Amino acid sequence: MQEVIRGIFRGAKRGVMTAKKGRNFYKGNRTGSMGSHTKHGSYVVDLNKVRTYVVPDLTDCELRPYVSHRGEKIKVDPCSAAAFTATE
Numbered sequence: 423m424q425e426v427i428r429g430i431f432r433g434a435k436r437g438v439m440t441a442k443k444g445r446n447f448y449k450g451n452r453t454g455s456m457g458s459h460t461k462h463g464s465y466v467v468d469l470n471k472v473r474t475y476v477v478p479d480l481t482d483c484e485l486r487p488y489v490s491h492r493g494e495k496i497k498v499d500p501c502s503a504a505a506f507t508a509t510e
Contacts, residue, residue: 454471455471456468456471456472457471
């Protein structure tokens with residue numbers, strides 16, 4: 423029983439386990455694998471595992487990426503439940 427209590431205290435003293443702390447511990451950074459290792463020690467990238475992002479064509483877009491701080495301030499009344507009910 424005494425060993426169990428001693429083990430609980432040992433675990434309670436430890437802080438957060440990170441990749442920089444602890445021996446024989448690899449936390450990783452959730453990036454996933456993009457290929458596989460060969461028996462010769464090299465790495466082969468599998469193009470089916472590589473992340474690709476589909477970006478729309480924005481050449482004729484009128485929007486700008488940033489909002490100016492000099493823009494005029496607009497006051498909006500808070501929403502109520504009555505604004506969302508259908509009135510016929």
